[in-house]
Amino acid sequence: MLTNMPDLSHGDDVAAVNALRSAIMRIGRRLKHQRVDESLSPTEMSVLGTLARCGSATPGELARKEHVQPPSMTRIVALLEAKGLVRLEPHPEDRRQKVVSQTETAEAMLEESRRKRNAWLAQLAEGLDEAEWEKLRAAAPVLEKLAHLQ
């Protein structure tokens, strides 16, 4: 192999991959704790995030994306609808299916959630010096690309 990165036979790359994995998992866990609505379960939040990205989806599609079984998604969608966070409409082409989409309330809640987590992360990053922050700023788009690979 000539150019592909990283190469796990090289010490520097092993150390970097290990540091990245450990740091991402740790910061990820702490970010997850910064929640706007404590009454929503992790899967309920995740469904809202998926709907925000995908626009709308059927219960079956949501179940597959969230790795839960269809009966669980039936319950989750019903709870979200009761909380006014999603809307259910009949499927235009298949009367067996339904179309789930987020409400304006959910959109606002997700925006508030992002804002809160960004603020927490920015505050944490104040413990870095300028050179360190510059390295993170340079890596941010790369991490974003990495997150969307595969």
Add this chain to the structure above:
Amino acid sequence: MLTNMPDLSHGDDVAAVNALRSAIMRIGRRLKHQRVDESLSPTEMSVLGTLARCGSATPGELARKEHVQPPSMTRIVALLEAKGLVRLEPHPEDRRQKVVSQTETAEAMLEESRRKRNAWLAQLAEGLDEAEWEKLRAAAPVLEKLAHLQ
């Protein structure tokens, strides 16, 4: 404020914080799915990780660190002991307490878990070019520092 970073009134910093948050949460979720032992619950895995870092702890200390109530930790420790992943010994100074520590089996399992997640992340990073990987490698120690701040 003169030197503290990041500054959320600067567009570049806002974009970087937002990209970091989004990417870290997304990659973190995907890393979490790379599990060695599907039969262990998230909290059971977390307890093993805590024991690996701290050496040993009492059930009460573990309950506080994992943010679960003492009766839940009683059950978790009992399950981990039944699986041969932790050892319970009497506390040397207080006969009310117990000392929980990880077994060699647990240590090997955690090492295998790290290896599997590193391999997954390294494979994902093969979708980057050399310049991008270099930016990540430079940022890795900074992310690790960030993860341990506060």
Add this chain to the structure above:
DNA sequence: TATTGTTATACTCTATAACTATA
């Protein structure tokens, strides 16, 4: 006959309340 979604039911994980043993 296959697929989508729901209902009925059971299991896992965690919590609260009450209890035992020790400090």
Add this chain to the structure above:
DNA sequence: TATAGTTATAGAGTATAACAATA
């Protein structure tokens, strides 16, 4: 009297199995 841990019991959240409606 206070603290560490356990037992008993209840509440989320998810799973499997059986069912209804539609393709």
